[in-house]
Amino acid sequence: MSEAVRQDWSAGKGTALHGSLRVPGDKSISHRAVMLGALADGTTEIHGFLDGEDTRATARIFTQLGVRIDTPAPTVCVVHGVGLHGLRGTDEVLDCGNAGTGMRLLAGVLAGQAFDSVLVGDASLTKRPMRRVTDPLTAMGARIDTGEGGTPPLRVHARTGLQGIDYALPVASAQVKSAVLLAGLYAEGETVVREPHPTRDYTERMLATFGWPVETAPGVVRLSGGHRLRAARVDVPADFSSAAFFIVAATIIPGSELRLEAVGINPRRTGLLQVLRLMGADIREENRRDDGGEPVADLLVRHAPLHGIEVPSALVADMIDEFPILFIAAACASGRTVVRDAAELRVKESDRIATMATGLRTLGISVEETPDGAVIHGGRLGGGSIATHDDHRIAMSFAVAAQRASGEVRINDIATVATSFPGFVELARGVGMAIDAIAGPPAL
Ligand SMILES: O=C(O)C1=C[C@@H](OP(=O)(O)O)[C@@H](O)[C@H](O)C1
Numbered sequence: 001m002s003e004a005v006r007q008d009w010s011a012g013k014g015t016a017l018h019g020s021l022r023v024p025g026d027k028s029i030s031h032r033a034v035m036l037g038a039l040a041d042g043t044t045e046i047h048g049f050l051d052g053e054d055t056r057a058t059a060r061i062f063t064q065l066g067v068r069i070d071t072p073a074p075t076v077c078v079v080h081g082v083g084l085h086g087l088r089g090t091d092e093v094l095d096c097g098n099a100g101t102g103m104r105l106l107a108g109v110l111a112g113q114a115f116d117s118v119l120v121g122d123a124s125l126t127k128r129p130m131r132r133v134t135d136p137l138t139a140m141g142a143r144i145d146t147g148e149g150g151t152p153p154l155r156v157h158a159r160t161g162l163q164g165i166d167y168a169l170p171v172a173s174a175q176v177k178s179a180v181l182l183a184g185l186y187a188e189g190e191t192v193v194r195e196p197h198p199t200r201d202y203t204e205r206m207l208a209t210f211g212w213p214v215e216t217a218p219g220v221v222r223l224s225g226g227h228r229l230r231a232a233r234v235d236v237p238a239d240f241s242s243a244a245f246f247i248v249a250a251t252i253i254p255g256s257e258l259r260l261e262a263v264g265i266n267p268r269r270t271g272l273l274q275v276l277r278l279m280g281a282d283i284r285e286e287n288r289r290d291d292g293g294e295p296v297a298d299l300l301v302r303h304a305p306l307h308g309i310e311v312p313s314a315l316v317a318d319m320i321d322e323f324p325i326l327f328i329a330a331a332c333a334s335g336r337t338v339v340r341d342a343a344e345l346r347v348k349e350s351d352r353i354a355t356m357a358t359g360l361r362t363l364g365i366s367v368e369e370t371p372d373g374a375v376i377h378g379g380r381l382g383g384g385s386i387a388t389h390d391d392h393r394i395a396m397s398f399a400v401a402a403q404r405a406s407g408e409v410r411i412n413d414i415a416t417v418a419t420s421f422p423g424f425v426e427l428a429r430g431v432g433m434a435i436d437a438i439a440g441p442p443a444l
């Protein structure tokens with residue numbers, strides 16, 4: 001039981017959105033840059049680092065493991081690498097906070113260390129499935145205990161001499177792929193990961209940037225143990241998943257025209273752009289360039305009326321974190337939008353199918369839930385009170401929905417927004433959204 005004051009938002013109809021903004025750095029890339037920087041020989045500078053709670057938790061864990069990390073500015077991290085075998089064990093628990101990415105990738109790094117570690121997380125992370133990483137890591141020779149039902153905490157036992165593996169992922173998951181590849185750095189022989197659908201490829205791209213030989217072919221990644229990582233400079237693009245809230249907001253609010261600067265547009269992340277365009281959105285990519293090895297563009301988004309579609313299943317993995325905000329776009333579209341083959345949404349920070357369906361119904365939208373998706377019928381949004389279930393993307397999605405609602409939308413428990421998008425409210429208000437932070441009642 002906590003007496004902490006709950007933080008809520010009160011949001012309502014804003015004005016048309018105008019202006020230009022840059023959202024914070026990519027969360028996936030920031031986690032990986034700290035990890036590889038820590039394990040490299042030499043000093044890695046990370047520019048555009050996401051100063052969010054998830055990525056700070058990862059950085060804090062590496063300092064607990066003996067890595068010096070300087071932060072001369074909130075978005076600059078200087079990681080003094082200790083080399084592949086230079087981490088030091090600690091008796092303290094390693095707290096990943098809310099971050100599935102942090103915990104699953106760290107399980108891979110820690111699986112082949114000569115010391116025991118204990119990974120813990122917050123209430124949301126403690127409900128998330130971890131056997132998807134402990135199963136393949138165990139097959140490589142690791143010993144990892146989970147909590148009841150395969151959830152955190154994870155106790156990773158000291159183990160050297162992991163063996164490479166040829167592993168076909170049962171679910172399309174970049175986190176599982178990455179955990180296996182990171183353990184593969186410590187394994188004897190070749191590690192091969194095969195994917196049912198391609199997923200974000202930052203781990204394999206960044207390993208190559210840090211000088212580790214990696215072979216990639218469509219749906220397959222291979223690497224072998226026995227090399228070293230060399231420190232590198234990492235420039236982190238703006239996070240597409242954070243930009244997505246503003247892309248949808250400008251699309252659904254009449255009169256809007258918004259520019260989002262330097263957004264990472266790696267094709268494994270931008271399924272939402274394709275889906276919104278199929279629904280009628282007006283989004284232009286300008287000034288396309290390569291920044292630190294990642295494709296980046298400014299996105300110019302203008303209001304456009306949307307119509308419902310059947311979301312192509314082939315795009316699900318490329319927009320896995322964008323479904324909450326897609327549900328809002330669908331609620332504002334004419335006709336029905338059908339989502340299928342997205343059962344993974346049920347094991348994110350909350351059950352995102354159930355949380356979104358309940359919230360939209362509260363605002364007067366008709367939604368049918370299915371085991372692996374939903375059918376959303378576009379309509380008029382009213383006011384109401386939304387439970388976020390401590391899920392950052394649910395909170396921000398309903399803040400956007402509120403801009404089209406006829407009444408006040410109260411969004412309960414928004415503290416987790418700081419995990420991925422510190423400064424969201426200030427940026428949103430700056431371009432015309434109506435959101436106020438308010439203190440909620442004490443949590444029971
Ligand atoms: O590898 C990553 O950085 C991520 C992979 C995805 O998770 P899954 O691997 O569980 O699909 C995504 O939902 C998460 O936000 C970040």
Ligand SMILES: C=C(OP(=O)(O)O)C(=O)O
Pocket residue numbers: 098099100101102321348349393420
């Ligand atoms: C699922 C997410 O992150 P993670 O798995 O790292 O908690 C997310 O940011 O939407």
